[in-house]
Amino acid sequence: MDTAIIIEKGIFIVVIFAITMLFAMYETLAERKIAAWFQDRIGPDRAGKGGILQPLADGLKLFSKEEFFPNTPNRFLFIAGPAISMSTALITSAVIPWGDTLHIFGRDVVLQATDIDIAMLYIFGVLSVGVYGIMIGGWASNNKFSLMGAMRASSQMISYEVAMGLAIIALVMMTGSLSLRDIAAGQHGMSWNVFYQPVGFLIFLVCSFAETNRTPFDLAECEAELIGGYHTEYSSMKMGFYLFAEYASMFISSTILAVLYFGAYNFPGMDWVTENWGANATTWIGVLVLFGKICFFIFFYMWVRWTIPRFRYDQLMKLGWKMLIPLAIANIVITALAILWSDGKLF
Amino acid sequence: MSIESLSLSGRKKEVSNKKMTFMESLYLVAIAKGLWITLGHLFTRKVTIKYPEQTRSLSPVYRGQHMLMRDDEGRERCTACGLCALSCPAEAITMKAEERKPDEKHLYREEKYASIYEINMLRCIFCGLCEEACPKQAIYLTKSRVMVKSASNREDFIYGKEKLVMPLEMAINNTKPQMAK
Ligand code: SF4
Ligand code: SF4
Numbered sequence: 335m336d337t338a339i340i341i342e343k344g345i346f347i348v349v350i351f352a353i354t355m356l357f358a359m360y361e362t363l364a365e366r367k368i369a370a371w372f373q374d375r376i377g378p379d380r381a382g383k384g385g386i387l388q389p390l391a392d393g394l395k396l397f398s399k400e401e402f403f404p405n406t407p408n409r410f411l412f413i414a415g416p417a418i419s420m421s422t423a424l425i426t427s428a429v430i431p432w433g434d435t436l437h438i439f440g441r442d443v444v445l446q447a448t449d450i451d452i453a454m455l456y457i458f459g460v461l462s463v464g465v466y467g468i469m470i471g472g473w474a475s476n477n478k479f480s481l482m483g484a485m486r487a488s489s490q491m492i493s494y495e496v497a498m499g500l501a502i503i504a505l506v507m508m509t510g511s512l513s514l515r516d517i518a519a520g521q522h523g524m525s526w527n528v529f530y531q532p533v534g535f536l537i538f539l540v541c542s543f544a545e546t547n548r549t550p551f552d553l554a555e556c557e558a559e560l561i562g563g564y565h566t567e568y569s570s571m572k573m574g575f576y577l578f579a580e581y582a583s584m585f586i587s588s589t590i591l592a593v594l595y596f597g598a599y600n601f602p603g604m605d606w607v608t609e610n611w612g613a614n615a616t617t618w619i620g621v622l623v624l625f626g627k628i629c630f631f632i633f634f635y636m637w638v639r640w641t642i643p644r645f646r647y648d649q650l651m652k653l654g655w656k657m658l659i660p661l662a663i664a665n666i667v668i669t670a671l672a673i674l675w676s677d678g679k680l681f
Numbered sequence: 682m683s684i685e686s687l688s689l690s691g692r693k694k695e696v697s698n699k700k701m702t703f704m705e706s707l708y709l710v711a712i713a714k715g716l717w718i719t720l721g722h723l724f725t726r727k728v729t730i731k732y733p734e735q736t737r738s739l740s741p742v743y744r745g746q747h748m749l750m751r752d753d754e755g756r757e758r759c760t761a762c763g764l765c766a767l768s769c770p771a772e773a774i775t776m777k778a779e780e781r782k783p784d785e786k787h788l789y790r791e792e793k794y795a796s797i798y799e800i801n802m803l804r805c806i807f808c809g810l811c812e813e814a815c816p817k818q819a820i821y822l823t824k825s826r827v828m829v830k831s832a833s834n835r836e837d838f839i840y841g842k843e844k845l846v847m848p849l850e851m852a853i854n855n856t857k858p859q860m861a862k
Contacts (some may be wrong), residue, residue: 368723370720370729371722371727372722372723374722374725374726374727374728375727375728375729376727376729376731379731421751530857535711572722636719637716637719638712640719641712641716641718641719642712644714650856652706653706653707653708657703657706657707661707676755
């Protein structure tokens with residue numbers, strides 16, 4: 335491990351961190367704008383040109399709010415809740431391949447913080463720790479609505495993680511690797527996984543909505559029944575952290591969707607670009623393409639949010655256990671048969 | 682035709698409690714339809730009116746802040762009869778009557794006038810009954826064409842004569858076309 339690599343990775347991590355933060359910030363604006371457009375309104379347009387400074391104004395407002403502590407014996411856990419949410423939302427980005435290799439200053443720079451061969455497991459692990467932020471925050475609030483919101487979030491998370499894992503197994507069977515870099519590289523050109531695993535993609539998509547606590551699965555913060563759910567007692571920047579974590583994890587989840595199923599940084603005609611403009615051009619365009627896909631998925635998240643009402647809790651559980659899990663298992667069996675068949679081992 | 686199956690609007694729908702099939706219970710088709718509808722709204726014309734810069738045009742019968750009218754010679758029409766206060770369902774109007782002095786003939790039309798006339802705009806429901814009750818056509822809600830402004834203080838909503846009586850310039854303007862004739 336030489337110093338150059340440490341500097342290189344350090345710069346890269348800082349850049350990714352900044353981009354994630356920027357995305358999370360502007361997702362809040364995008365959400366409000368898109369919500370407005372779907373409802374035939376204009377949306378916030380007063381702060382800066384077309385509302386471009388709105389996220390800063392929101393942040394400033396949250397900072398200047400009164401810091402409120404409920405009468406709770408768990409002050410430490412009360413602070414730890416949003417902190418856990420925020421950090422787990424951010425550290426997932428470590429294993430994501432943001433682009434192919436770049437040749438600059440005579441070095442091969444891999445656009446990925448770290449390429450571990452169990453990246454899939456890592457992501458799953460971090461995602462399931464994410465629910466602790468909500469659980470701990472809701473528990474420490476010393477408020478029954480918060481607790482119920484937290485309980486809902488965790489049981490929902492557990493239910494949908496099963497289906498999500500099963501959907502991934504089919505994908506891993508196909509690609510034969512748990513490393514995101516291999517999965518991304520395997521989707522060269524236009525051979526994206528979504529074309530081979532459409533059912534798996536749908537299951538994964540639905541579960542992603544549940545994992546990020548977005549509508550139609552945002553029962554953890556169902557205003558009609560639970561006031562604010564797990565963040566009822568939170569105010570000021572701790573509240574801001576929870577909201578920010580939600581947007582950050584939406585960004586990360588969109589990235590995972592794009593990497594796993596929508597061909598990561600691959601785009602049709604990339605061989606032609608490599609031949610004519612060189613490998614670096616392909617990499618740069620690939621990064622842009624990846625961010626384009628991410629933006630599409632973020633938009634899709636918001637699109638769904640302003641289309642579908644929230645599920646009822648029993649519908650949510652039924653959908654998770656009785657629909658998605660059987661479907662995911664059937665998907666695994668069919669994938670297995672298809673792999674055997676294409677290898678000529680069947681019949 | 683039985684009465685149950687009649688549908689005058691043509692939009693009647695039978696409610697059914699049939700069990701959903703597996704495909705339906707995944708909600709995929711329904712969600713795709715919904716997404717298509719909302720996507721259409723993304724591109725429709727926006728209906729927002731950017732308020733302080735743009736204002737919605739008021740209809741001719743819009744009932745806004747009251748105005749105590751002046752007659753052709755610029756004299757206040759109100760004679761402090763109190764009928765408006767009596768008719769007001771919200772108890773919003775109070776006034777105090779005064780006798781007109783001989784040298785005030787150019788100020789007030791009748792021999793009795795309101796020295797104090799107050800409307801509490803927080804109580805007022807803008808029903809217009811005061812306007813209907815007035816025998817002297819002295820109070821109108823449709824003439825001022827202004828909405829009651831917001832304020833941070835309850836006392837500020839009690840409007841006295843200085844705010845309610847028609848401004849003199851307006852009365853002068855109103856008489857101008859007639860003088861030209
Ligand atoms: S508009 Fe109606 S409520 Fe208002 S002062 Fe006149 S009578 Fe009273
Ligand atoms: S406004 Fe009309 S009804 Fe009211 S006191 Fe004056 S004259 Fe009478």
